[in-house]
Amino acid sequence: MLLQALDSGWADPARLHHEGRTARLLLDNARAVLAEAVGVRPDELYLTTSGTAAIHTGLAALTAARRRIGTTVVHSAVEHSAVLHAAAAAGTTTEVGVDSSGRVDLDAFATAVQADGVALATLQSANHEVGTRQPIARASEICATAGVPLLVDAAASVGHEDVPAGWSALTASAHKWGGPAGVGLLAVRKGTRLASAWPVDEREDGLSPGYPNLPAALAAAAALQARLREAAELDKQHRAWIAELRQRLAADIEDVEVVGDPDDRLPHILTFSCLYVDGEALVTALDAEGFSVSSGSACTASTLRPSHVLAAMGVLTHGNVRVSLARTSTYDEVDRFATVLPGLVRRIRAEVGM
Amino acid sequence: MTTLDCRGMLCPLPVIRLAQAFPDLAVGDTITVLADDPAAATDIPAWCRMRSQELVSAADNQYVVRKLA
16 A cells, blocks of 8 residues: 555645646545544644644644633643643643543543633543543533633544544544554644644645655555454454453452553553562563563653653552553463463562562 | 661662561551652552551652551
8 A cells, every 4th residue: 555655646746737636636535534534524634744743733733823812721630741741832731630540530620621711621532551531522511611622632542443522623643543653633623723833834734844745644544444444343352352351460460450441441451550560570571471561660761750641540650561452462362461471470579579 | 666768769669668568567557668769659659558558648758658457
């Protein structure tokens, strides 16, 4: 797909010659596919150079458009760091706490959104580290009533499950659904005011300057179509496997804290923390067993700070592991993970006398 | 009252030291943990919750824990 796109979509879609018109047609097709997948019209979808770029640009443009009202950005404590940094750069921030499952405190969110001087509220569709879904439908109603636009970071959800409607803007990232790196989505509902922070550029209404990466956009659209075709089946499979993992880890490992909402969550993510276990040692031990997992423990971060998500939830941050199932994951792998993990945890604990 | 100086240690070490000191405490005793690893601010309270012990105070890199059982 990518190679085919390189052959037929190399030209500038803004030009009127034959190759340019072909490129334009391909870009329009990719945009139509991507727009439909996130539930907007093609003219409401901007293609950016990454999911992070979509967040940075979108958050800044939405906030700047309401500068006469204020510069406060309301966000949950468990947003992706791209959102936290963009919010801090755009103005003053109001952080809203979460419960121990990682779900935003809606009453506090409503109070924060209704305050004077709020330019924008932003809430993720689901948490990228622990999988807990956020109450987007109710947050949308709160924002609509207050007349405050809502930006939803849907990077963790798009390709896996639908995001409830009602938001003003939504962002996503192609590599999260198996598409290429370098493609982000910024969907903005008509009627939402934007003031791009970039210098004037004719591309993407000035929200994503520069020559478009058409082959990557086509590949992103094809990957999302393919992903959505199998999403229902994968959802069923992954939910069952994660539920089994949850149950087996809690039963077979002493002092393990499985975190995140057990039901109202993304289908493919499981996060847990093992008491007295060094996260880096556990990630390394699992790697040696052929499992590539992430960790929110401080020792695995360049900053030596624990995951702000786990800290906001008040759950154990050391000995933390995040398992993400891929479309190619098999039950045998899930079963082997649950079988080898207790021994690895025991070994690491024994090394520190626990 | 016992004090554990875990300054300079990274998690999970302060929590391990706390757990290892616990058997020597009588029910009702308190122990003070000095820990400057940022992860301790989450992990010591989380340990108290998981172990059903009481976190008496947590401020300025100093955590006071009471043994309840």
